[in-house]
Amino acid sequence: MMFADKYTINQLADIAGLDIAFVRRCVKKHNELFQRYISRGDNNSLLFNSEGMEQFKRIGELKRSGKTLPEITSYFEEQETKAKEMGQAREQKTQDDQWLEKYIAEKDRRLKESEESHIRILELERLNAKLQSDLKLLPFGKTPEEIKAEWEAKQEADQRRFKIDKQKIKLLSEYKATSVFKFRKRKLILKKLESLLISDNAL
Numbered sequence: 701m702m703f704a705d706k707y708t709i710n711q712l713a714d715i716a717g718l719d720i721a722f723v724r725r726c727v728k729k730h731n732e733l734f735q736r737y738i739s740r741g742d743n744n745s746l747l748f749n750s751e752g753m754e755q756f757k758r759i760g761e762l763k764r765s766g767k768t769l770p771e772i773t774s775y776f777e778e779q780e781t782k783a784k785e786m787g788q789a790r791e792q793k794t795q796d797d798q799w800l801e802k803y804i805a806e807k808d809r810r811l812k813e814s815e816e817s818h819i820r821i822l823e824l825e826r827l828n829a830k831l832q833s834d835l836k837l838l839p840f841g842k843t844p845e846e847i848k849a850e851w852e853a854k855q856e857a858d859q860r861r862f863k864i865d866k867q868k869i870k871l872l873s874e875y876k877a878t879s880v881f882k883f884r885k886r887k888l889i890l891k892k893l894e895s896l897l898i899s900d901n902a903l
Contacts, residue, residue, distance in 0.1 A: 706739065706747040716756040718763065723756065730773055733780070815876060818893065823866060825897070829861065864896050871896070 713720045727734050727746070737752025746758070755776075762772045833854050875889045 705750040707749075707753055709746045709748070710739070712748045712753055712756055715753065718756060720761050722763070722769075723787070726756075726759065726771070726772075729769070730776075733773070733776055736825040813870065819872065822865075822897075826861075826865070833857070868893060869895050 707715070709720055709723055712718075713723050716723075727738065734752065734755070736776075737749050737755060739747045739749070741747045754817055762775060767775070855900075871889050871893050875886060878885050878889065
């Protein structure tokens with residue numbers, strides 16, 4: 701009688717091509733290797749799951765190839781050691797991948813904060829320049845000609861500033877589109893932005 705994917709020792713021995721006595725000897729001598737595949741049925745009989753069946757099929761192949769029980773045991777111990785090492789390597793890789801993802805996310809967050817700070821600075825500087833310019837146009841005892849000349853100068857400066865602002869926006873867009881790993885290119889863009897800020901302040 702077979703229970704779902706459970707096999708009696710008779711069924712397992714028959715399918716794997718092994719003697720029942722040999723199977724019992726394997727289980728008794730190397731319980732730590734086979735216990736995970738075994739459960740108990742009626743009258744405390746041994747039942748093997750499908751994974752255990754595959755293991756004993758492999759044991760049957762090794763035995764028929766001339767391997768002794770100690771050699772077969774060594775083979776399975778080596779396989780188990782390799783499986784553990786592979787599991788540890790996968791776990792380490794997962795931890796490394798998680799650390800890298802966190803590092804990239806943190807890098808992106810800081811770069812975004814830096815970009816937003818640059819944009820806020822540009823906006824504040826633009827507002828300050830406008831206020832300073834507007835204050836200069838207040839007619840504190842100035843002649844109409846002087847006011848007109850200052851107004852024209854302001855218009856000209858605004859045009860230059862507008863061109864500089866367009867360059868800033870273009871550079872910021874280029875900065876955002878540049879990969880976080882292209883540090884040199886990003887640094888060059890920031891230098892260009894700083895140069896434009898100096899030019900803007902000089903107006």
